[in-house]
Amino acid sequence: MADIRSLPGFREFYPEDRAIQNHLFTVWRQACRRYGFREWESPVLEPLELFTEKSGEEIVKQLFNFEDKGGRQVSLRPEMTPSLARMVGARANGMPKPIRWFSIGENFRYEKPQKGRLRSFYQLNADLLGEASATADAELIALCADCLLGFGLTQKDFSIRISDRQLWFKFLESEKVPAEKITGVLGVVDKLERSSPGDLLEAMKAVLAGTECDPAKLLASVKAFAAIRSLNELEVIAQKDAAMAARLVEWKQLLDSIKALGFSECVSIDLTIVRGLAYYTGFVFEAFEVGAEARALAGGGRYDTLVKKLGGPDLPAAGFGMGDVTVRDLLESKNLLPKYSDGPNFYVMILGDDARHVALEDIAALRRAGFRVEYNLRDGKFPKLIQSAETIGAQYALVYGGEEVAKGITKVRSLTDRTEATIPRTDIIPALRAVLEEGMRAILP
RNA sequence: GUGGUUGUAGCUCAGUUGGUUAGAGCACCGGUUUGUGGUACCGGGGGUCGGGGGUUCAAGUCCCCUCAAUCACCCCA
Numbered sequence A: 001m002a003d004i005r006s007l008p009g010f011r012e013f014y015p016e017d018r019a020i021q022n023h024l025f026t027v028w029r030q031a032c033r034r035y036g037f038r039e040w041e042s043p044v045l046e047p048l049e050l051f052t053e054k055s056g057e058e059i060v061k062q063l064f065n066f067e068d069k070g071g072r073q074v075s076l077r078p079e080m081t082p083s084l085a086r087m088v089g090a091r092a093n094g095m096p097k098p099i100r101w102f103s104i105g106e107n108f109r110y111e112k113p114q115k116g117r118l119r120s121f122y123q124l125n126a127d128l129l130g131e132a133s134a135t136a137d138a139e140l141i142a143l144c145a146d147c148l149l150g151f152g153l154t155q156k157d158f159s160i161r162i163s164d165r166q167l168w169f170k171f172l173e174s175e176k177v178p179a180e181k182i183t184g185v186l187g188v189v190d191k192l193e194r195s196s197p198g199d200l201l202e203a204m205k206a207v208l209a210g211t212e213c214d215p216a217k218l219l220a221s222v223k224a225f226a227a228i229r230s231l232n233e234l235e236v237i238a239q240k241d242a243a244m245a246a247r248l249v250e251w252k253q254l255l256d257s258i259k260a261l262g263f264s265e266c267v268s269i270d271l272t273i274v275r276g277l278a279y280y281t282g283f284v285f286e287a288f289e290v291g292a293e294a295r296a297l298a299g300g301g302r303y304d305t306l307v308k309k310l311g312g313p314d315l316p317a318a319g320f321g322m323g324d325v326t327v328r329d330l331l332e333s334k335n336l337l338p339k340y341s342d343g344p345n346f347y348v349m350i351l352g353d354d355a356r357h358v359a360l361e362d363i364a365a366l367r368r369a370g371f372r373v374e375y376n377l378r379d380g381k382f383p384k385l386i387q388s389a390e391t392i393g394a395q396y397a398l399v400y401g402g403e404e405v406a407k408g409i410t411k412v413r414s415l416t417d418r419t420e421a422t423i424p425r426t427d428i429i430p431a432l433r434a435v436l437e438e439g440m441r442a443i444l445p
Numbered sequence B: 001g002u003g004g005u006u007g008u009a010g011c012u013c014a015g016u017u018g019g020u021u022a023g024a025g026c027a028c029c030g031g032u033u034u035g036u037g038g039u040a041c042c043g044g045g046g047g048u049c050g051g052g053g054g055u056u057c058a059a060g061u062c063c064c065c066u067c068a069a070u071c072a073c074c075c076c077a
Helices: A015-034 A048-052 A057-062 A081-094 A134-149 A165-174 A179-190 A197-208 A215-226 A231-238 A242-261 A324-333 A353-368 A382-391 A402-407 A425-438
Strands: A045-047 A064-067 A073-076 A099-108 A120-129 A158-164 A267-269 A283-289 A296-302 A317-323 A346-350 A373-375 A396-400 A409-414 A420-424
Touching: A015 A099, A015 A120, A015 A134, A015 A324, A045 A048, A048 A073, A048 A081, A081 A099, A081 A120, A120 A134, A120 A324, A134 A158, A134 A242, A134 A283, A134 A296, A134 A317, A158 A165, A158 A242, A165 A179, A165 A242, A165 A283, A179 A197, A179 A215, A197 A215, A231 A242, A283 A317, A296 A324, A317 A324, A346 A353, A346 A382, A353 A373, A353 A396, A353 A402, A353 A425, A382 A396, A396 A402, A402 A409, A409 A425, A420 A425
Parallel strands: A158 A267, A346 A373, A346 A396
Antiparallel strands: A045 A073, A064 A073, A099 A120, A120 A317, A158 A283, A283 A296, A296 A317, A396 A409, A409 A420
8 A cells, every 4th residue: 555656746745735735725826816807627648639739749758648549649747838728718708808817727738847846736827818918017016016925925025026028129129139039038038047148148159140139249238138126227238129118108007017916015117027928918927035046936027919829719828837846845934834723622521321312412513603523432531531632732622421411511611721611512603603703702701 | 768876564674794484663453350541560472584586505685587665867738
């Protein structure tokens, strides 16, 4: 039994892990609801073509795909977006816009597992479709921030860096980079922080081969552009280029909205963020942990052409994803995970089998009333039972011994402050409800 | 996919230059004679030392392969 282990890159969730998982999902779900997003879900297993058709064959290497018993080529979903596009596409005509949708689901990719990078992971996805203006991007960035703030994280713990692929396009066009080479150059930009100057120059040379651009010169101006951290600096550069100046109007709208929503402190301009994915078409952003680890917590952006490419309607769209693994790691290191307590409200101590029948009747009534109740299945002695109540994390112990049953009462004992009081069994449900709400003082003499 | 490190009970680890039935602490279960708990004492279950092969009279200890975890690179929907 023990030699059949779980598959590499898959996690088992013991109750304490699952409790943490639920906490993450709850915070995310609450934040999304406050923004008017509605939850959706799609099949975990999809036809392989859904992911290969529009995304390129290279992706197949990382797909968790196989042939099912009916000879169909299928794949576990590596992301939600293709399914989202299909579902929205099927009903888009009749749906009120904008569409605010979120999902929390398990995704899969067949890769060599590493820390923070597994074959199965859960991800929050929030998407806003049908609105092309920057107000939608601002809404998503605000939601992204709230999904982190909801855990008790502060502006000091993370930062959402905002960038803009469209601005990059206009900038590179003004630098005379041929249109078909721009994506390649952005690939170099993506590595700006991680690679050595020599490697960057080599990469730039490779991208610009066959063009008239000077790799070294372009690399220098790209670096300078990527170093911009404020709207003012951008405006200075944009004065020379009408297309860029026009784009800055969008930037102002974005930053204004974010400011009015109260999230200025959470965001910063950082043009080194371009996101690896080629499908992003406008603003892009990534949330990072502030500090040495600098874990990436979330990422997203605008993808106005993707839904149509995936076979859906021509809908502007933007969205972001947030994974459970890094967020959990971060909360753990910041000590922000709530202490695990899944114990029952009441542990009923049945002393002697004579009391059992009466106790079970009350237990059933308490459970019908909505309380979480456990009790000893086997007869046990007092010290043992109260120890059990303590061990499983019960809030209160209820004593059902021969004495109590004879008198028609039960003894309530707080496991935390060790006070106790008796209540009549006829009054048990309202009395215990009061105890849970106000503590022992509700029944103490 | 490439390279490095690690792998002994649920957890944290000991296991001497290879040598008798593999240990400790914590946790778990039971008990310390009859209804008041985080302490103490006693007892118990649980490991084919990640798996396989090899060297040897003898391997947890040496060699090879493999699996897994982890780190770096690659990649990242």
